[in-house]
Amino acid sequence: MEEEVSPSESVSRFIMQKTYYRSSTQTVKYNAFMPNRDGESSVYRIIDLGDEEIFEIGRRFVADVMEKPKPLLGRADIVVSKVLKRDLKVKPYPNPHPRHANIVNWPEDKLKHKIIALQLAEEADLHLIG
């Protein structure tokens, strides 16, 4: 993988929660993109990968390693340029997988997290398994 994440690349946020998407409209909810307590949203770079390869990463490196493993339900894909547009950054963090990265640079003001996550969710594409 290139060290720098290109704005034209897409990244995937894997989803194990039914409440993170709207099945009626097949759209992503903002919760899926909210950062964790360390101010990071974990994503995977999916350039040059097919659907099944992407989901396999999600299963092996996200869903199956949860303390109480849950089935992988799908993923939210977003083009990196749309993340950068919100003054966020996508920083490669090749652990536990070479394609792993984090969306970082979330504002100190946590009230802004919701609105930014809403904007990211609006620009993301939902891909459900099956």
Added chain:
Amino acid sequence: MEVLGHTKIMEDGFDTEYYPFFATKLGSSLITIEDHTYPTIFQRGSLQANYVSVGHEGIREDITTQIVSPATICNLAIRSPLSIPILDIIGIFEESVWAGTDDYSDESPLEIKMEPEKEEHYKTLIYKDIYNIYRECSVSDWDGYGAIAIPERAFNEAIQLLDLLPSNLPLPEVSPEPTGEIVFEWYKKKQHVFVISVGGKSTISYAGLFGKYSKTFGAEYFFEELPRIVVDNVLRLFN
């Protein structure tokens, strides 16, 4: 929705019919019944109820206060369906004392149905969602990304928030936020969405998109009254 059991009520020697009603056992809490005329109120610790008997013509015959079990509460609802039309009070229980005095403790368990027939029961469906979210997300890392556990005070605040929502607003969808909060979302279409969340800290935080160029976000103090800005923004979204 946890099924508490099922029962058939015998009254004056006749089998009464089954009445649909709504109650949910919520761990240490119980969603139970509200009789607008004679509220059935349960309090943490004391676990006392104003137990109302209603006569054949709906006339209040006596009131006694006693410790009751969920079965008693549900039977009260079945026996007096007209005087207890809406089940939306949150009673807080300590489970350990449920084995206390119970008029109906020797009868079959009760079946709790979730088939609202009246418009005013519409919020009951959301109670169930809130509870399911609380139950599923009250442990750390419930989303696989290090999410914070949703605390009981967030659950209680979400129920309070739901109770305060005016009935003229569309029903929200409920979901968890990895910050340990419970979210109410109103979604109209792409780029038109408004969300609020509570985490048991007497604060409602909110954010909304109203088309490509309009947005709002912020936080409001929340205690007993619904902040006006919540209603305004939901109406803005749908109007």
